[in-house]
Amino acid sequence: MSYSSSRFDPSDYPYIIGIDFGTTYSGCSYFYTEDSTGEILEITEWPKQRGAIYPKVPTASLYEANGKRMIAWGNDAIFKAQRPNNKDVLVERFKLTLDPNIASKATLPNGLTSLEVITDYLTAFHAYVLEYLDRVLGHVYQHSKSRYCLTVPAMWDDQAKATMREAAILAGIVSRADNPDRLVLTSEPEAASLFCEKKCDQFELEEGKRFMICDAGGGTVDLIVFGIDDNNGKKTLREITKGSGASCGSTFLDARMRRIFKTRFGEYYQDNKQAINHIMKQFVTVIKPQFENEDDEFFSMPMSLKLSEDELSEIGIEDGKLQISVDDLREEVFEPVVKQVLDLISDQVNQARKKLDAVFLVGGFGQSKYLQERVKETFESKIGLIAMPARGELAVVRGAVIFGLSPGRVSHRVARRTYGLAMDSPFDYIQDPAEYKYIAADGSVMCKGRYIVYVNKGETIEAEECVTHKAFAFYPQNISAALYVYDGNEVPPRYTTHYRVRKVSNFTIKMPFIPNAYTNQKIGATLNMYFGNTEILVEIKIHDKVFRSASEYAAHELEKISVPIDREEESENDDDDKPEYSFI
Structure with a gap:
């Protein structure tokens, strides 16, 4: 591509x-x-x-x-x-x-x-x-x-x-x-932040202020802290913390609620699944968003229950209603999930290192009254304002359009991982093991498989910041680079063979036709990598041609070789069987 x-x-x-x-x-x-x-x-x-x-x-x-x-x-x-x-x-x-x-x-x-x-x-x-x-x-x-x-x-x-x-x-x-x-x-919290940034004037947030986005949805909860910059009247957002999240959204409340119903119905559960689906719908649409930790809840049972009077009584159904106590709802359903969200918020507060001016709760789960109250009582001394913007469930999808209009609105991001390339380097007789040594064509003693880091985890990167690497290939072989990642917080390993270093991406560019170039001629290339966006982008310059590509990750079922759109100058000797040449 x-x-x-x-x-x-x-x-x-x-x-x-x-x-x-x-x-x-x-x-x-x-x-x-x-x-x-x-x-x-x-x-x-x-x-x-x-x-x-x-x-x-x-x-x-x-x-x-x-x-x-x-x-x-x-x-x-x-x-x-x-x-x-x-x-x-x-x-x-x-x-x-x-x-x-x-x-x-x-x-x-x-x-x-x-x-x-x-x-x-x-x-x-x-x-x-x-x-x-x-x-x-x-x-x-x-x-x-x-x-x-x-x-x-x-x-x-x-x-x-x-x-x-x-x-x-x-x-x-x-x-x-x-x-x-x-x-x-x-990212979802980034899109939500653009939606909320439009409301900053309403909440008196200006240049230098910091706010957290807690995007709590159905499956995932994502969080990040942004700072507001004002460059000549143009507001931009700067990531302050490394975004975090977990799968602890509102559907996990549903799973815990269903577990209570399974326990209550016991051996009668399988024969009454339709009735249980009916009361689950009551929980999802009415009780879950409005729960405030104050009253017991009563679920209206459908007439289709396949149960006798004694069995109804055994389960706890009276006058067609099943009662679940407020204590059970709080301790068995809400609190275990909400506690995970509070831990995520606490982690972001600690990363930010100083008091935040605001947190915006958005997403469907973000509209939960119980979650809102728990966030307020836990963090009101550490966060200036805890707000639930109107139509917060639409914050991400509307923010996506705002981002599409102006991707540059987020000026700085924090690297989630450590990124680097595999490169051969001069052999170090003290540090490098003998099995990594080889003699290059020019007689120099080299070490293979060195992990050369370009961006470290936690590093703040400008959105358009470019990391450049010079390389070459032998005409007309394709040009290929392999990107490696390290997720740890320690000093990155020295070699790509380390068990915690993973190859995550191949960037492959088909060698363009170069007039007067001969077979095995060394062709210089410049590799520019942009790590400051949601996706890693790579730009490769070969002679007067420029190619930009989103990465092709090893997990794909389909892996493609990039080809130029402009193909009228392609070489007649196009040989796809020739080996690709990796950057060294």
Whole structure:
């Protein structure tokens, strides 16, 4: 995926589409730059809503039994899965399979992979978005002139982010030949911060102030602290802390609530699953967002219970209602999950090292009254203002559009990991083991596999800061670089063979045609790496040609070699079987 860097012009894309791909619900906002109202709008009408108007659609897919064909998505998938005698498989919360902390424990049915399930969902989701925009914008809308911003959790690693880009390509959101800047990725708390930054005047936050975003959604909770800079009247945001997060969103409350119902119903649980699904819906839609740790809750049971009077009494159902005490709700359902969120906030407060001016609670779970009260009572002495912005559940999807309009609004980011390349270096007889030694063609004694660090974990990097490396290849071999990562907090290891150093990415550029170049001629190249964005971008300059590429991570099921868009000058002796040459 490479192209001439001069090809991308944001003014060619007047339609900005923000996609918040969530664990439980996904949303879409859009903006037309030539609309005089200057208003960001979100899609509130989704297929099979049955009269309900809600700005998000369930992140759910229905697959045929024992197969890999998706037969429904969103609301339709859930309705069809609930039909009597349904044999098809409902797949939900599949976004969590990309969480690096739990991915190894997450399994998908029917042999499906994360990439396949996410691609299937995004294909259907995006097809509906195009249909909707065609309908509401009419003849002025042109898909080819749309630019996209896709949000990802702050805690995701580079493989997970690259899998999302690959899924977006396979889903037809953008094409592989497109300039990577047509699809930008941003972290969910970063998008939310741009939404909240517009409200800074309302909360009297100005240059030099620091605020935390706590984006608590259905599956994940992401946090980060930003500082406000004002450069000649233009506000930008600077990351102060390394973003953190965990899978401890509101769906984990649902799981704990269902566990209580399982305990109460005991041996009668399996025969009354439909009734339990009915009272779970009461919990999700009514009790969960409004719970304030004050009253017992009573669940209205449907008439379809397959239980005798004695069995009803044994479970604790009286007059058609099941009572759950406020103590059980607090201790068994809310507090274990909320405590994880409080620990995450505490970690960010400690990283920031000085009192924060504000924290904004956004996301669906961020609207929970219990969570809000617990944050206030725990941190009111350490944080100046604890605020829940209006329509906070839309903060991420609206912020995605703001980011798509102005990616430069976030001026500095903090590196989540230590990044470097594998390079050969002069052999050190004191430090380097003998088995790493070799004699180069020019007779020099060299050490192979050195891990040369370019960016250290925790380092603050400007968004456009460039790390440059000079290299060469022998014409007409392809040019390839391997990126390695170290996640530890200690001094990085000396060699890429260390068990905690992982190869995460290959950047491969097809050697362009160079007039008058001869076979095995040494061709110089400049490798520029940009680590200050949500994704790592690489720019390679070879003679008068410039290629920019988003990384191609080893986790992809598909791995492609980058080729120039402009191919009229390609060599007639194009030999794909020739070995690629790695930077040294």
